[in-house]
Amino acid sequence: DQQVKQNSPSLSVQEGRISILNCDYTNSMFDYFLWYKKYPAEGPTFLISISSIKDKNEDGRFTVFLNKSAKHLSLHIVPSQPGDSAVYFCAASRAAGNKLTFGGGTRVLVKP
Amino acid sequence: DGGITQSPKYLFRKEGQNVTLSCEQNLNHDAMYWYRQDPGQGLRLIYYSQIVNDFQKGDIAEGYSVSREKKESFPLTVTSAQKNPTAFYLCASRNRGRKNIQYFGAGTRLSVL
Numbered sequence: 001d002q003q004v005k006q007n008s009p010s011l012s013v014q015e016g017r018i019s020i021l022n023c024d025y026t027n028s029m030f031d032y033f034l035w036y037k038k039y040p041a042e043g044p045t046f047l048i049s050i051s052s053i054k055d056k057n058e059d060g061r062f063t064v065f066l067n068k069s070a071k072h073l074s075l076h077i078v079p080s081q082p083g084d085s086a087v088y089f090c091a092a093s094r095a096a097g098n099k100l101t102f103g104g105g106t107r108v109l110v111k112p
Numbered sequence: 113d114g115g116i117t118q119s120p121k122y123l124f125r126k127e128g129q130n131v132t133l134s135c136e137q138n139l140n141h142d143a144m145y146w147y148r149q150d151p152g153q154g155l156r157l158i159y160y161s162q163i164v165n166d167f168q169k170g171d172i173a174e175g176y177s178v179s180r181e182k183k184e185s186f187p188l189t190v191t192s193a194q195k196n197p198t199a200f201y202l203c204a205s206r207n208r209g210r211k212n213i214q215y216f217g218a219g220t221r222l223s224v225l
Contacts, residue, residue, distance in 0.1 A: 009152070032212055043116075043202050043216030044155070051211075089154060093212040098143060098162055099170070100214060102154040 003027045004092050006103035014111055019077040021106050023090035026071065030092040034100070035064060035075045038087045047088075048075070080110045115139065116217035118203050123222045125190065125197060133188045133220045135203035141215075142208040144186035148172060149200040149219075158201075161186055162208070190222060198224050 004025045013019045021035075031052035036044035050057040050064045050073070057064050063076045077084055087107045091100040116137045125131045135144065143162045147155040157170030161180040175194025180186055186205075190197045200221050204214040 004154075006154075034213065036216075041200075041219065041221070043118075043204075043218050046213050046215065049211065049213060097212065098160065098206075099145075099157060100212060102147075102156075104152075104154040 002104075003030075004090060004101050004103040006090060006106050008106050009104070010107040010109070012109045012111065013080050015082055016079045019075075019080045019084065019108055019110070021075040021077075021088050021090075021108070023073045023075075023103050024071060025073075025092050027092070027101075028071070029094050030101075032093050033064070033066060033073050034091045034093075035062075036089045036091060037084075038089060038105070044089060077108075080108075082110050082112050084108060085110045116203060116205055116215060118201075118217035118220050120220060121218070123220055124225050125222060126225050128192045130189055130191050131197075131222065133190070133201055133203075133222070135186045135188065135217060137184055137186075137203075137205045137217075139205055139207070139215065140183070141205035142183070143206045144180070145204040145206070145214060146170075146176070146178065146186070146188045147202040147204065149202060155202060158188065197222055 034049040035047040038044040048059050048062045066073045087105045089105045090103045119134045145160040146158040159178040161167035177189045202219045203217045206214045
């Protein structure tokens with residue numbers, strides 16, 4: 001039973017354009033959400049997070065949106081750069097909990 | 113500088129052999145985690161530890177064992193009972209009291225000979 005799903009396994013975007021990555025979750029107890037970026041043969045790097053008390057959090061080129069009623073979050077990267085080419089994982093947790101539940105990842109390719 | 117060190121980067125296991133993956137952190141984090149990643153898939157939790165001398169099973173603990181004798185160290189043993197050990201193994205740590213942001217090591221790729 002996948003509690004966190006990333007339904008798009010891959011995404012291709014032109015440099016300078018917007019990348020939009022989507023993530024859905026089923027567990028209504030989740031109240032803290034994170035995005036990680038991962039290059040091949042490396043560990044994931046934390047990008048940005050959002051608490052369920054917010055619906056938007058922005059950090060430079062990265063913005064995460066949360067729609068609690070739809071149990072959906074998205075990551076926007078504007079403008080996309082070739083160095084953004086990587087696999088992106090969304091993850092969810094209960095703020096009072098200790099574990100992260102990860103989605104399956106979306107591979108992003110930014111074309112020059 | 114602070115971080116999480118996993119070793120070795122590549123490891124090969126023979127049939128019937130136990131192997132141990134090392135994870136050391138100098139971030140003074142309380143909690144540590146082990147994940148497994150298979151090709152094209154997300155990360156699955158094997159074991160985690162919130163404090164020294166205590167650990168809990170994750171979602172796929174069968175065939176694995178851990179210990180937490182020191183705060184900075186959380187080794188993972190892949191036993192011969194784990195029939196499909198080939199994967200990328202990731203160790204992470206988190207500071208209790210902060211939001212649940214986990215920081216990852218560079219990973220160990222385990223293959224079966």
